[in-house]
Amino acid sequence: MVKLCDRNICTGCSACASACHGGAISMVADSEGFLFPSVNADICSGCGLCEKACPQLAQVEKHPAPAVFAAWNTNDAVRCSSSSGGLFYTFARHIIEQKGVVFGAVLSEDIHSVSHTYAVDMDGVKPMMGSKYVQSSIGSSYREVKEFLKSGRKVLFTGTPCQVAGLYGFLGKCSTDNLYTVDVICHGVPSAGLLKFYLGDSAVQKTISNGGIQAGAAYSSPLAFRNPAAWPDSFTGPMKDYVSLFLSGQFMRESCFSCSHTSIQRISDITIGDFWGIGECQPFDGDTSKGCSVVLVNSEKGSRLLDSVKENLFLQERTAGEAIARNAQLHSPTQRHPKRDSSYNYIQHHSLLSAMLHFVDYSFSRKIKRLYKSGIGAAYLVTGRTVRPRKRNR
Ligand SMILES: Cc1cc2nc3c(=O)[nH]c(=O)nc-3n(C[C@H](O)[C@H](O)[C@H](O)COP(=O)(O)OP(=O)(O)OC[C@H]3O[C@@H](n4cnc5c(N)ncnc54)[C@H](O)[C@@H]3O)c2cc1C
Ligand code: SF4
Ligand code: SF4
Ligand code: SF4
Numbered sequence: 001m002v003k004l005c006d007r008n009i010c011t012g013c014s015a016c017a018s019a020c021h022g023g024a025i026s027m028v029a030d031s032e033g034f035l036f037p038s039v040n041a042d043i044c045s046g047c048g049l050c051e052k053a054c055p056q057l058a059q060v061e062k063h064p065a066p067a068v069f070a071a072w073n074t075n076d077a078v079r080c081s082s083s084s085g086g087l088f089y090t091f092a093r094h095i096i097e098q099k100g101v102v103f104g105a106v107l108s109e110d111i112h113s114v115s116h117t118y119a120v121d122m123d124g125v126k127p128m129m130g131s132k133y134v135q136s137s138i139g140s141s142y143r144e145v146k147e148f149l150k151s152g153r154k155v156l157f158t159g160t161p162c163q164v165a166g167l168y169g170f171l172g173k174c175s176t177d178n179l180y181t182v183d184v185i186c187h188g189v190p191s192a193g194l195l196k197f198y199l200g201d202s203a204v205q206k207t208i209s210n211g212g213i214q215a216g217a218a219y220s221s222p223l224a225f226r227n228p229a230a231w232p233d234s235f236t237g238p239m240k241d242y243v244s245l246f247l248s249g250q251f252m253r254e255s256c257f258s259c260s261h262t263s264i265q266r267i268s269d270i271t272i273g274d275f276w277g278i279g280e281c282q283p284f285d286g287d288t289s290k291g292c293s294v295v296l297v298n299s300e301k302g303s304r305l306l307d308s309v310k311e312n313l314f315l316q317e318r319t320a321g322e323a324i325a326r327n328a329q330l331h332s333p334t335q336r337h338p339k340r341d342s343s344y345n346y347i348q349h350h351s352l353l354s355a356m357l358h359f360v361d362y363s364f365s366r367k368i369k370r371l372y373k374s375g376i377g378a379a380y381l382v383t384g385r386t387v388r389p390r391k392r393n394r
Helices: 015-019 049-053 087-097 122-128 141-150 161-171 192-199 202-209 240-247 254-258 300-312 320-325 338-349 352-359 364-373 377-383
Strands: 025-029 035-039 067-073 101-107 114-119 155-159 179-184 270-274 293-297 313-318
Touching: 015 025, 015 049, 015 141, 015 161, 049 161, 067 087, 067 300, 067 320, 087 101, 087 122, 087 155, 087 179, 087 270, 087 300, 101 122, 101 141, 114 122, 114 141, 141 155, 141 161, 155 161, 161 179, 179 300, 192 202, 192 240, 192 338, 192 352, 240 352, 270 300, 293 300, 300 313, 338 352, 352 364
Parallel strands: 101 155, 155 179, 179 270
Antiparallel strands: 025 035, 067 293, 067 313, 101 114, 270 293
16 A cells, blocks of 8 residues: 655645556545545555655755845836735746746635646736735646646746645656746645635625725735735735734644745745845845845756846845844744644634634734724623634535
8 A cells, every 4th residue: 555644744745646647646625624645545556656756755855055135026016916025926027938837826716725827928927926825736737847848848836845845756857957946935834724714704805895906016916915015014904814814823734833844955946035134134225115035046047047037136145144033934844833733623613803812812902902893892891702603614
């Protein structure tokens, strides 16, 4: 019987399912909404290709210490449609101009889930812009990358580090000369179950239908998780409370708590993230008010890619120490909270307000303010109860 990696460290990357020619592995959502491989023993031939592809069984090699830059796109419209500095857009445009193909994460049409897809023009790239703080499902993307590489096309694959690791695991000995990989510094991922819960709240639905579009932006996302025009306080707007639940760490996939990619040494050619705390350790006089990315150039190929787009960027070399100082995900995984055990079960039976009070670390005065805003403050003070639990459908 085939032996894939332990469930607690399975990232859901889909490398095993993509490697199985006979279709014996399907990715199936568990009760929390996270995808895990399920092997059909009746079809399995025991060839072992899935085990060879799993990046958690044979770790993918990391590059040595990177060169570190602070950067942003000098086009303000692009910068304001992105999450930190609009670096992804400029890499993608370069690859598209070379008649290449770009892979990245997009929202589903009903905005309730996220999946990977590819683009051959900039219209296809635009929905990939901006962070979606939900696990993206890989689907057939790894196989498509392989087909494009075989046909001689340049490919840019972007995603979380574990998705890039899954791609390398799947590709094995296949030539990667035309493959460029860009990963994000990664806090961890909740399942689409959290997003569905959040979007099911009537007040959230009302807020989102009344706005959320970024004026003057190059791409108006139907669901902007952040507002880079207010960077570094960019977690504002209709998704603010969702992001608070996400950042609480209590909805992450189990593998995120022991993630091996939370380090300055990376597997991708380039890594992008937020340059939190820029200027705190050493002087910096650039205008970061519309976002600032940290860029780790991990390989020779990454260095060539950055070089070919630098005329579109503000770019300044910085130190690794400065990048790590305020970005916890460059030195250690998100810590597991005891409430993680029951978090998905909790949101099936409680309202959004209850969940916010239960999971987000509010001060007492902010708690009271939220309760009064919701109109149930007095009842809470008398009874000590938040809101009546109710059964939710996911
Ligand atoms: C789940 C997640 C967690 C993150 N955690 C951190 C963190 O802790 N610290 C930090 O500094 N930065 C983090 N980032 C990265 C940050 O939010 C920005 O994405 C990054 O700085 C790049 O910004 P940009 O302006 O260059 O490009 P943008 O246009 O904002 O980025 C778009 C890129 O992100 C990819 N992407 C978007 N959503 C997903 C997804 N769900 N899964 C896989 N890929 C996705 C797209 O494919 C594309 O490559 C995280 C991103 C994600 C998606
Ligand atoms: S051993 Fe081979 S046939 Fe069986 S699940 Fe793995 S890849 Fe598929
Ligand atoms: S290949 Fe990816 S999805 Fe499959 S078992 Fe390994 S980590 Fe999990
Ligand atoms: S924290 Fe690690 S395991 Fe979790 S999604 Fe990010 S890269 Fe993958």
